[in-house]
Amino acid sequence: MNPEKDYQKVNKNLWNKKVDYHMKSDFYDVQNFLKGKSSLNNIELDLLGNISGKSILHLQCHFGQDSISLGRLGAKVTGVDLSDKAIDQAKKLANKTNIDAEFICCDIYDLPKHLDKVFDIVFTSYGTIGWLPNLDKWAKIISKYLKPDGKFIFAEFHPVVWMFDYDFEKIQYRYFTSDAIIETETGTYTDRDAPIKSESITWNHGIGEVLNSLISNKLEINSLNEYDYSPYNCFNKTLEISENKFRIKHLENKIPMVYSVVATKKAN
Numbered sequence: 001m002n003p004e005k006d007y008q009k010v011n012k013n014l015w016n017k018k019v020d021y022h023m024k025s026d027f028y029d030v031q032n033f034l035k036g037k038s039s040l041n042n043i044e045l046d047l048l049g050n051i052s053g054k055s056i057l058h059l060q061c062h063f064g065q066d067s068i069s070l071g072r073l074g075a076k077v078t079g080v081d082l083s084d085k086a087i088d089q090a091k092k093l094a095n096k097t098n099i100d101a102e103f104i105c106c107d108i109y110d111l112p113k114h115l116d117k118v119f120d121i122v123f124t125s126y127g128t129i130g131w132l133p134n135l136d137k138w139a140k141i142i143s144k145y146l147k148p149d150g151k152f153i154f155a156e157f158h159p160v161v162w163m164f165d166y167d168f169e170k171i172q173y174r175y176f177t178s179d180a181i182i183e184t185e186t187g188t189y190t191d192r193d194a195p196i197k198s199e200s201i202t203w204n205h206g207i208g209e210v211l212n213s214l215i216s217n218k219l220e221i222n223s224l225n226e227y228d229y230s231p232y233n234c235f236n237k238t239l240e241i242s243e244n245k246f247r248i249k250h251l252e253n254k255i256p257m258v259y260s261v262v263a264t265k266k267a268n
Contacts, residue, residue, distance in 0.1 A: 003180035004133045007201040008082065008107050011131055014198040015083040018188045019063060023089060025190035027234070028065065034096055038072065039065035041231040041244065044125055044155045047223075047262055051075040051121065057145050059108050059124040064090025064101065066125065071099035078102040078119070080111060082131075109137050111145075118147045125155040126232065126258075129210070130162065130202045133180065139213035146265035152219060154210075154263075158226065158256040162204050167236050168248045176206050189234040207259060219263040227258040 022028050033039060040048075052074030058067045061079030063086040070077045071094075079101060081087050087105040094101045104114050109132075122142045132138050142152050165172040173181065181202045187194045211221055229245040230238075239249040247253060 003182060003201045007131070007133060007180070010199050010201050012082050012084075014185060014196075014200050015062075015081075016085040017196045017198055018190075018194075019083060019085040019089060021188055021194045021196065022190050023063065027190035027232075028063075030065075030093075033065055033068075034093070036072075038069045040069045041155075043227065043231060043258065043260060044123075044153065047153045047155065047260055048073075048121070048123070054120040056121045056123055057115075057119040059122065059141070060128040060131070061090065061103070062086050064093050064103060066123075067101050067103070068094055068097055068099045070123070071101050072097070075121075076100070078104065078115065080104045080106065080108055080115075082107050108132070108141055109134075111141055115145070117145075118150070119145055120147060120150050122146055122150070122152045123154075127157060127234075129156060129205050132205075133203050135177075135205055135209055135213040136216065139217040139219065142214070143217040143219060143265060146219075148265055148267040150265045151222075152214065152261070152263040152265070154261040156210075156259060157230065158259050159204055159206050160255050161230075161235070161257055168251060173204055175204065177203055177209055210261065214261070214263050218266045220266055222262040222264055223260070225260045226256040227260075228253045228256060230257045 054075045056070050056075045056077045058079040061067045061081045064079050067077045067079035084105045087103045090103045106114050122145055163171050163173050163175055183200050185200045186197050229247050231244050233246045237249050238246045240246055
């Protein structure tokens with residue numbers, strides 16, 4: 001297997017299998033989402049600020065809840081995802097919620113074949129870049145689709161989290177980018193017992209790599225923040241310390257779990 005060649009097919013298959021279980025899960029709570037509940041967290045809401053009237057490109061949008069939540073705040077949103085099943089559900093949700101959002105099914109590296117306009121904001125969040133082999137190509141896409149002085153807003157699980165084994169008992173993976181991590185996944189983060197078994201191909205990316213990829217593609221870093229909790233209960237052995245704030249119980253507040261970046265596209 002050539003991971004950089006085969007990852008799109010392998011990971012698309014995995015995410016297509018997950019969609020039905022995610023749609024039915026308490027984790028995504030689609031029933032209350034349709035009634036108006038936002039899927040966005042305080043971390044990204046604080047970074048986004050007032051987005052009414054803004055155009056937003058949402059990369060790796062899954063089945064579109066965050067895209068639609070952005071639309072409910074007055075933004076004009078285009079969501080992109082590799083999974084055709086996820087995009088089909090995103091379109092259905094947009095229709096049910098009467099949000100005028102556009103959804104495109106493709107690998108984000110291939111987006112220039114499908115989309116030719118620029119945006120006020122490019123947004124992506126939580127569990128996205130680990131599915132991508134090359135962050136320079138990722139940053140080039142972000143830069144290409146931002147207007148001059150446009151903002152890139154990014155919230156992601158901290159690379160320290162991905163160093164641990166699944167039970168957070170030992171360091172298993174390298175912090176820095178190296179070879180692809182090829183594993184067989186069972187279940188999914190919304191349902192550990194879901195009858196899903198499929199291969200995945202991922203890569204770890206350190207914060208230095210993330211920032212330098214952006215800087216080298218005409219983006220100026222405005223802020224880098226780190227958080228000692230996750231807004232999602234999507235890991236093993238978690239403890240809810242307050243509403244929608246989770247930590248690994250035995251690690252307490254000792255590790256960073258999320259980080260965020262805001263960057264501006266240089267005008268020239």
